[in-house]
Amino acid sequence: MRVVELEGLRSFQPDKMRKSNVFETTRFFCDLYCLEPGQAQAPHAHAGEDKVYVVLEGEGTFQVDDEFEAVEAGYAVLAPRGSIHGVANDGPDRLVCLVFMAPHPKPPAD
Amino acid sequence: MRVVELEGLRSFQPDKMRKSNVFETTRFFCDLYCLEPGQAQAPHAHAGEDKVYVVLEGEGTFQVDDEFEAVEAGYAVLAPRGSIHGVANDGPDRLVCLVFMAPHPKPPAD
Numbered sequence: 001m002r003v004v005e006l007e008g009l010r011s012f013q014p015d016k017m018r019k020s021n022v023f024e025t026t027r028f029f030c031d032l033y034c035l036e037p038g039q040a041q042a043p044h045a046h047a048g049e050d051k052v053y054v055v056l057e058g059e060g061t062f063q064v065d066d067e068f069e070a071v072e073a074g075y076a077v078l079a080p081r082g083s084i085h086g087v088a089n090d091g092p093d094r095l096v097c098l099v100f101m102a103p104h105p106k107p108p109a110d
Numbered sequence: 111m112r113v114v115e116l117e118g119l120r121s122f123q124p125d126k127m128r129k130s131n132v133f134e135t136t137r138f139f140c141d142l143y144c145l146e147p148g149q150a151q152a153p154h155a156h157a158g159e160d161k162v163y164v165v166l167e168g169e170g171t172f173q174v175d176d177e178f179e180a181v182e183a184g185y186a187v188l189a190p191r192g193s194i195h196g197v198a199n200d201g202p203d204r205l206v207c208l209v210f211m212a213p214h215p216k217p218p219a220d
Binding site (some may be wrong): 001002003004005006007022023025027028030049050052054062064065067069071074075076077078080081098100102103 | 111112113114115116117132133135137138140151159160162164172174175177179181184185186187188190191210212213
């Protein structure tokens with residue numbers, strides 16, 4: 001059985017946000033994003049894929065299209081396909097998010 | 111922006127586990143499962159859909175095919191398409207899981 005401890009994937013790097021894969025199949029991926037204060041995921045869009053951010057630790061400012069909202073641990077954000085989305089850790093603490101995307105934009109072999 | 115507080119969806123019922131939808135699109139769904147002690151999701155399979163369980167609170171015994179494992183808060187479990195999977199809250203505390211499935215088995219209108 002594939003069981004992953006999320007704390008074990010919690011890892012930061014000084015130059016940019018760190019993404020660690022939790023699971024992926026040909027149909028979706030699940031990553032853990034770890035952002036030091038001041039780090040960000042630049043706004044971007046995926047034509048055909050939805051993304052969900054689940055904030056596990058800290059707080060960040062999320063963008064979906066022309067909306068910006070501060071979201072903290074215990075909340076989930078939907079970035080539907082085609083939306084311009086990103087997240088900035090503009091607070092004083094570390095930010096950790098679980099991220100799901102479906103379908104997988106670059107599916108691995110099945 | 112669609113932002114959901116997970117605590118606000120945390121809800122139990124006496125007769126069976128409760129599922130509350132967090133987000134869904136035509137491509138995936140994300141639910142919150144809340145199980146009182148003694149409640150379970152019966153083992154079942156989805157031919158084409160993958161499921162991820164993320165344990166947020168408590169502990170349960172997860173099944174994927176012929177494997178059974180006790181998994182607690184902070185861990186994620188993958189039930190790949192075609193696998194027989196389920197979860198039983200066989201401990202003394204409440205169990206809360208975030209569940210993602212992709213693709214959506216019964217997609218809503220886009």
